Amino acid sequence: MAVQNDIEQKLSALEPALLVVENESHRHSVPANSETHFKVTLVSEQFRGMRAVKRHQSVYGLLKDELAGPVHALALHLYTPDEWQGEAPESPNCRGGNGL
Incomplete structure (x- = not known):
């Protein structure tokens, strides 16, 4: 869980009210115990007044090393405390891959 821990530590810079x-x-279709596909749900006051693209860019900037290396896919669900409804959408099932 080294990659997941790195993601959590770096995103703490956004002072999240909620971080999952x-x-x-x-x-x-990746080997067992891989850390390549992540879903991030983050609620932060720092997103107030930011459009969705700017929110994503702020996260991408913090995670640039992970995105350049081990992380292949990153689903982002980013909210202000006022926008947060208590649940992020489910991720879709994988639609490809040839199995490993």
Whole structure:
């Protein structure tokens, strides 16, 4: 869980009211125990006044090393406290891959 821990530590810079990092690699055609596909749900006051693209860019900037290396896919669900409804959408099932 080294990659997941790195993601959690780096995203703490956004002072989240809620941060959930889920390793969804097991839902994809990757070797067991991979850390390549993640879903991030993050609620932060720092997103107030930011459009969705700017929110994503702020996360991408913090996770640039992970995105350049071990992380293949990153689903982002980013909210202000006022926008947060208590649940992020479910990720879709993997639609490809040839199995490993």
